[in-house]
Amino acid sequence: MLRRLFFILPILFGTVLLFALVDFNPVLPEAASEPQTRPVDFFIINARRTQFKADGSLHSQLLSPKIEHFLESEISLLQNPDLLLYQEDTQPWRVLSAQAEVSPDGKEVKLQGNVRISHRDEKNRDTLVTSPHITLLPEDHYASTDAPVRIEMPQGVSSGIGMQAWLKERKLNLLKNARGQYEAP
Secondary structure (H helix, E strand, C coil): CHHHHHHHHHHHHHHHHHHHHHHCCCCCHHHHHCCCCCCEEEEEEEEEEEEECCCCCEEEEEEEEEEEEECCCCCEEEECCEEEEEECCEEEEEEECCEEEECCCCCCEEEEEEEEEEEECCCCCEEEEEEEEEEEECCCCEEEEEEEEEEEECCEEEEEEEEEEECCCCEEEEEEEEEEEECCC
16 A cells, blocks of 8 residues: 555656646746837828829828827827718718727728717718727728717717718618607708
8 A cells, every 4th residue: 555655646746746837837027027018110290191093083181190000010000080081072071080090901990989970961961970989991981880879960860789881872771779860851
């Protein structure tokens, strides 16, 4: 019996020690004291960008007090972006938010914080879409969100959760829990 104990005890001790060594993850003091920031490749203060279509007409205008571009992810962060999306024969759509994250190829813009999308039609009637966050595809004039949305139009007010918006066609689709209050003309 004593012989078995001397045989099993070192194996048990070795197994526990092996698990302890495998699970041990030391934190070096140098690494712990370094701030966890992403390196900024470049930044722009008081940015203004105007983009034209192939025929020379305006496509969009962007204003932002500050833009930061990050080297590792190739994304850009915009503070308080103000974007105008132009269309033929109508007023532009205006897009405002507290901040935005632009994908590396510039095709997707994630708007965050008090997002407002507005448009005035040819009869001088305003449409206003508000949400905490919206994803915008500027080239396609398309916007979507899964967050709560409020749409104010001359005919009334609608709200719901989630939205798809085709801005060129002026088509707004609430995805669920849609409610509306409409006024007869």
